[in-house]
């Protein structure tokens with residue numbers, strides 16, 4: 001009787017771990033590029049790659065040569081084309097590994113209630129300002145950065161380094177204020193700067209009513225680990241962008257919870 005050699009099916013715990021880790025990485029990459037222009041570029045590259053193997057198998061030398069040269073510089077081309085996505089992926093890895101971001105450790109060492117109490121006091125002027133701006137239909141874009149990256153923000157911004165107060169936020173975004181255009185950056189528990197020009201997202205799957213303000217808020221949350229709060233001038237609705245994803249029409253309770261977590 002014929003016997004089958006199934007020795008290749010033997011696998012160890014580390015083989016399983018290997019497959020699981022690759023699956024997690026692939027899923028994270030998929031999440032990062034889903035809905036962005038990078039997904040289309042990725043499909044384009046995959047098609048070119050498949051075409052290369054087809055023409056090679058058919059022994060079509062001219063096309064094989066041209067596509068082969070393209071493949072030789074492939075890794076450099078990939079780094080250039082996916083620069084933003086690689087940056088976001090590394091940020092994601094770094095963010096999850098950071099001890100301070102791990103609130104369980106933070107709370108264990110520094111006490112949960114005290115931290116939350118302080119946080120609510122810090123958040124209150126921002127939420128109160130949003131309430132007023134929502135009522136008066138004043139457009140606003142507030143970015144919460146984990147740290148103030150001088151190089152990233154300084155060129156296009158007006159540096160303030162001011163205490164966070166409701167009235168200051170309202171005055172900045174008031175239509176006749178010279179600083180109302182652009183974003184306010186909050187970092188290190190201060191209003192660091194105003195009137196900042198942010199990178200726009202190239203996500204093609206956003207609702208049609210999203211204009212530049214929303215695109216800038218989502219863009220900064222893709223390009224860095226900052227989050228962004230957007231008050232729509234048209235509808236008064238409040239949106240919150242984090243890691244390239246946006247929550248629309250959030251309530252003040254939700255806003256408080258989100259800021260308590262991220263700010």
Ligand SMILES: Nc1ncnc2c1ncn2[C@@H]1O[C@H](COP(=O)(O)OP(=O)(O)OP(=O)(O)O)[C@@H](O)[C@H]1O
Pocket residue numbers: 139140141180181182183196197198199200209210211212213214215216231232233234235
């Ligand atoms: N790159 C940018 N960075 C920061 N702010 C920007 C940028 N581009 C536009 N803005 C801000 O967005 C405003 C224009 O918003 P627009 O009407 O296009 O946005 P929207 O997303 O439709 O929001 P709204 O609902 O408030 O109209 C500008 O006046 C400016 O303050």
